[in-house]
Amino acid sequence: xxxxxxxxxxxxxxxxxxxxxxxxxxxxxxxxxxxxxxxxxxxxxxxxxxxxxxxxxxxxxxxxxxxxxxxxxxxxxxxxxxxxxxxxxxxxxxxxxxxxxxxxxxxxxxxxxxxxxxxxxxxxxxxxxxxxxxxxxxxxxxxxxxxxxxxxxxxxxxxxxxxxxxxxxxxxxxxxxxxxxxxxxxxxxxxxxxxxxxxxxxxxxxxxxxxxxxxxxxxxxxxxxxxxxxxxxxxxxxxxxxxxxxxxxxxxxxxxxxxxxxxxxxxxxxxxxxxxxxxxxxxxxxxxxxxxxxxxxxxxxxxxxxxxxxxxxxxxxxxxxxxxxxxxxxxxxxxxxx
Amino acid sequence: xxxxxxxxxxxxxxxxxxxxxxxxxxxxxxxxxxxxxxxxxxxxxxxxxxxxxxxxxxxxxxxxxxxxxxxxxxxxxxxxxxxxxxxxxxxxxxxxxxxxxxxxxxxxxxxxxxxxxxxxxxxxxxxxxxxxxxxxxxxxxxxxxxxxxxxxxxxxxxxxxxxxxxxxxxxxxxxxxxxxxxxxxxxxxxxxxxxxxxxxxxxxxxxxxxxxxxxxxxxxxxxxxxxxxxxxxxxxxxxxxxxxxxxxxxxxxxxxxxxxxxxxxxxxxxxxxxxxxxxxxxxxxxxxxxxxxxxxxxxxxxxxxxxxxxxxxxxxxxxxxxxxxxxxxxxxxxxxxx
DNA sequence: AATTCTTGCTTCATCGATTGAGCAACAATG
DNA sequence: CATTGTTGCTCAATCGATGAAGCAAGAATT
Numbered sequence: 001x002x003x004x005x006x007x008x009x010x011x012x013x014x015x016x017x018x019x020x021x022x023x024x025x026x027x028x029x030x031x032x033x034x035x036x037x038x039x040x041x042x043x044x045x046x047x048x049x050x051x052x053x054x055x056x057x058x059x060x061x062x063x064x065x066x067x068x069x070x071x072x073x074x075x076x077x078x079x080x081x082x083x084x085x086x087x088x089x090x091x092x093x094x095x096x097x098x099x100x101x102x103x104x105x106x107x108x109x110x111x112x113x114x115x116x117x118x119x120x121x122x123x124x125x126x127x128x129x130x131x132x133x134x135x136x137x138x139x140x141x142x143x144x145x146x147x148x149x150x151x152x153x154x155x156x157x158x159x160x161x162x163x164x165x166x167x168x169x170x171x172x173x174x175x176x177x178x179x180x181x182x183x184x185x186x187x188x189x190x191x192x193x194x195x196x197x198x199x200x201x202x203x204x205x206x207x208x209x210x211x212x213x214x215x216x217x218x219x220x221x222x223x224x225x226x227x228x229x230x231x232x233x234x235x236x237x238x239x240x241x242x243x244x245x246x247x248x249x250x251x252x253x254x255x256x257x258x259x260x261x262x263x264x265x266x267x268x269x270x271x272x273x274x275x276x277x278x279x280x281x282x283x284x285x286x287x288x289x290x291x292x293x294x295x296x297x298x299x300x301x302x303x304x305x306x307x308x309x310x311x312x313x314x315x316x317x318x319x320x321x322x323x324x325x326x327x328x329x330x331x332x333x334x335x336x337x338x
Numbered sequence: 339x340x341x342x343x344x345x346x347x348x349x350x351x352x353x354x355x356x357x358x359x360x361x362x363x364x365x366x367x368x369x370x371x372x373x374x375x376x377x378x379x380x381x382x383x384x385x386x387x388x389x390x391x392x393x394x395x396x397x398x399x400x401x402x403x404x405x406x407x408x409x410x411x412x413x414x415x416x417x418x419x420x421x422x423x424x425x426x427x428x429x430x431x432x433x434x435x436x437x438x439x440x441x442x443x444x445x446x447x448x449x450x451x452x453x454x455x456x457x458x459x460x461x462x463x464x465x466x467x468x469x470x471x472x473x474x475x476x477x478x479x480x481x482x483x484x485x486x487x488x489x490x491x492x493x494x495x496x497x498x499x500x501x502x503x504x505x506x507x508x509x510x511x512x513x514x515x516x517x518x519x520x521x522x523x524x525x526x527x528x529x530x531x532x533x534x535x536x537x538x539x540x541x542x543x544x545x546x547x548x549x550x551x552x553x554x555x556x557x558x559x560x561x562x563x564x565x566x567x568x569x570x571x572x573x574x575x576x577x578x579x580x581x582x583x584x585x586x587x588x589x590x591x592x593x594x595x596x597x598x599x600x601x602x603x604x605x606x607x608x609x610x611x612x613x614x615x616x617x618x619x620x621x622x623x624x625x626x627x628x629x630x631x632x633x634x635x636x637x638x639x640x641x642x643x644x645x646x647x648x649x650x651x652x653x654x655x656x657x658x659x660x661x662x663x664x665x666x667x668x669x670x671x672x673x674x675x676x
Numbered sequence: 677a678a679t680t681c682t683t684g685c686t687t688c689a690t691c692g693a694t695t696g697a698g699c700a701a702c703a704a705t706g
Numbered sequence: 707c708a709t710t711g712t713t714g715c716t717c718a719a720t721c722g723a724t725g726a727a728g729c730a731a732g733a734a735t736t
Contacts, residue, residue, distance in 0.1 A: 009486050009487065009722095011721095011722055011723085012722070012723065012724095013722075013723095021685080021686090022685075022686050022687080023686095023722085023723075023724090024685085024686065024687080024688095024723090024724075024725075025684090025685065025686080026723095027722090027723055027724055027725085028724085028725085030723095031723085031724080033725095037684090037685090037725080038682090038683060038684055038685075039684070039685075040683085040684060040685085043684085043685085055482075055485040055486070057458065057461045057462050057486055058462045058722090058723080059403070059462065059464065059721085059722050059723070060399075060462040060463045060464065061398075061399045061400075061402040061403045061408075061463070061464055061721085061722080061723095062399075062403050062691090062721070062722035062723045062724090063722075063723050063724080064399045064691095064723090065397070065399045065400050065403055065690095065691045065692065065693095065721090065722080065723075065724095066690075066691050066722085066723050066724045066725085067691085067723090067724075068691095070399075079428065080418060080424035080425070080427050080428045081421065081424050081425070081428070083419065086418035086419050086424060087418070087419070089418050089445070090417065090418045090419070090445050090447075093444065093445050094445075102459065102463075103444075104442050105443060106431065106441075107427070107428050107431050107432075109428075120395065121440065123395045124395050124396045124397065124398040125398045125399075125440075126397065126398065126399055144393075147393040148347055148393070148395055149347065236630075262631075265631075266630045266631070266634075269631075269634045270634075273634070291631055292574075292604045293600075293604070293607075293629055293631035293632050293634075293635065294631050296604075296607045296608075296611070296635060297631065297634060297635065297636075298635075298636060349691095349692055349693085350692070350693065350694095351692075351693095359715080359716090360715075360716050360717080361692085361693080361694095361716095362693095362694080362695080362715085362716065362717075362718095363714090363715065363716080364693095365692090365693055365694060365695085366694085366695090368693095369693085369694080375695085375714090375715085376712090376713060376714055376715075377714070377715075378713085378714060378715085381714080381715085396692090396693080397691085397692050397693070398693095399691085399692080399693095400691070400692030400693045400694090400721090401692075401693050401694075402693090402721090403691090403692080403693075403694095403720090403721045403722065403723095404692085404693050404694045404695085404720070404721050405693085405694075405721085406721095
């Protein structure tokens with residue numbers, strides 16, 4: 001069973017011997033520019049046949065060592081545990097391959113040290129370009145890469161040293177907040193301020209979403225309870241704890257909420273079920289994120305879906321254009337009927 | 339802004355010049371075996387300092403070309419759109435890195451041609467080992483890799499030519515079916531046969547789950563309606579269409595279902611909501627997969643969570659042991675309180 | 677017939693890191 | 707004082723693919 005392993009992999013030299021020609025000719029034929037190098041089509045065919053018979057596979061390492069561009073494109077991504085990043089990664093791979101690039105992706109679990117470590121590793125692998133998705137400290141990554149002459153782009157969270165493609169968080173959050181406020185009025189019979197929960201107060205996206213959240217309240221003439229702005233982090237447990245703490249300190253159970261991600265929503269829903277502070281049906285929710293099962297949850301949860309195809313198209317446009325100006329491109333998110 | 343790009347990246351030769359020593363010494367110092375090569379610690383320190391100052395990054399391509407093992411480990415994975423594969427990928431990366439391996443992952447969207455293409459590419463990148471996760475045609479991948487002397491392991495779906503690590507689908511499905519049958523009796527007041535939906539009839543896992551499904555019905559003395567076994571594929575739309583067709587051909591809306599994945603469950607839930615054939619509350623569901631929001635869906639859906647940490651531990655044990663016997667290791671799945 | 681062009685290859689240096697072999701300088705031993 | 711050992715390095719070949727330069731043989735041109 002596939003036992004006698006070929007101690008050596010087949011190289012162009014082996015093929016050259018078998019074909020009675022030179023490694024140079026083999027190389028030219030196999031990488032497709034044999035016309036330019038004036039190899040006869042007979043020899044080309046012969047070499048291709050032999051390569052096929054021998055199951056020849058190019059040694060990329062050797063090939064890349066010789067070439068100037070690697071055509072490897074790297075991406076770092078915080079997590080694989082939600083639809084948003086999952087679709088980013090899946091589509092990124094597809095689009096990269098469609099452009100003849102080889103994508104390598106690394107998950108850095110929102111850890112700044114891991115992000116830098118991953119960037120260093122990718123530099124070793126000679127990436128031509130690195131996309132930092134949702135990076136905690138994108139500018140350090142850009143600096144590190146710039147020192148090796150490698151381009152960087154920021155996705156999802158912006159940086160100040162490289163082009164960034166992000167969702168229009170302000171507009172999305174304002175519209176989402178408005179809808180939840182309207183739902184509140186319709187379902188609970190009165191206008192009331194919402195609770196904001198999830199995300200990191202220090203990150204741009206969360207700050208912008210809070211700004212949109214405030215603006216929508218102002219538009220509706222509803223005052224915000226500052227104790228109800230809780231950017232407690234991303235993990236589900238953090239949202240649960242923040243709500244526990246709010247109640248413990250005498251706060252009232254919030255009837256309307258703006259939840260900053262599906263991951264935080266997981267914590268919110270667990271808290272709702274666990275504490276029973278709120279009737280499952282009388283809670284009015286909005287989520288700045290999208291998940292198919294959340295849509296089925298039955299609470300008429302309003303959701304904002306970030307426009308991943310548009311974001312990635314923009315990313316590749318910037319790459320193709322060669323620009324490296326640190327400008328921020330904002331992509332409108334998708335709300336049903338917006 | 340980071341404009342004057344270093345036309346050349348720093349190499350060990352540059353460092354050697356700067357340190358007034360040889361490239362050989364620099365290499366020895368930087369890859370850590372300078373003790374074996376009897377480099378003085380003074381020189382070592384000097385070289386390390388200069389490398390640091392210059393922001394030196396190893397050229398992996400050159401390094402790998404020279405070495406015999408690449409320490410690159412590849413994984414192909416069907417999709418990133420569910421928690422199961424998401425956690426596989428995330429944990430695989432972590433475990434690989436912890437072992438000093440460099441993981442590269444590619445998503446092949448359940449397309450056999452893409453799987454082979456991805457495997458070929460990974461061979462070019464000199465992977466030492468390739469994990470085929472949920473592969474449609476794992477044996478062809480094994481054959482391809484064996485021709486280059488590269489080890490393969492199958493995960494999630496078994497193959498016949500390489501070691502496979504899979505969930506104990508039969509036992510998991512039998513237990514899940516039993517629970518749903520019990521729930522049916524409790525909630526609907528009578529024992530009745532369930533509908534099986536989702537997955538590919540041709541894949542091992544689905545076949546084993548159907549076997550467990552049958553066995554549980556037999557245990558309970560309930561006859562199965564053969565028209566209610568619908569391995570219609572993985573996409574949500576396929577489950578929706580299969581149910582539509584069932585009803586169109588005169589079947590009764592099934593009150594209890596065994597759904598083969600969260601992806602299929604998405605379709606089932608959409609169908610339930612859309613057609614209104616069933617009261618949302620009177621449907622009794624089990625899902626051979628796990629998702630946090632499904633757990634919150636409120637229908638008391640029984641779920642089987644595959645034991646990803648145990649599966650990956652087994653994978654790495656097999657890799658470490660060096661075994662390449664085509665044996666199947668079955669890992670028990672996790673049911674709450676099982 | 678002499679020259680230039682074209683075709684179809686081969687030769688060889690190169691990419692950057694690794695490593696066996698070798699070598700000078702000095703220390704230790706008989 | 708001659709030999710052996712040790713320390714601390716350097717040299718040069720090598721991994722596999724690439725492509726500029728070169729070269730021989732025949733075709734075309736003057």
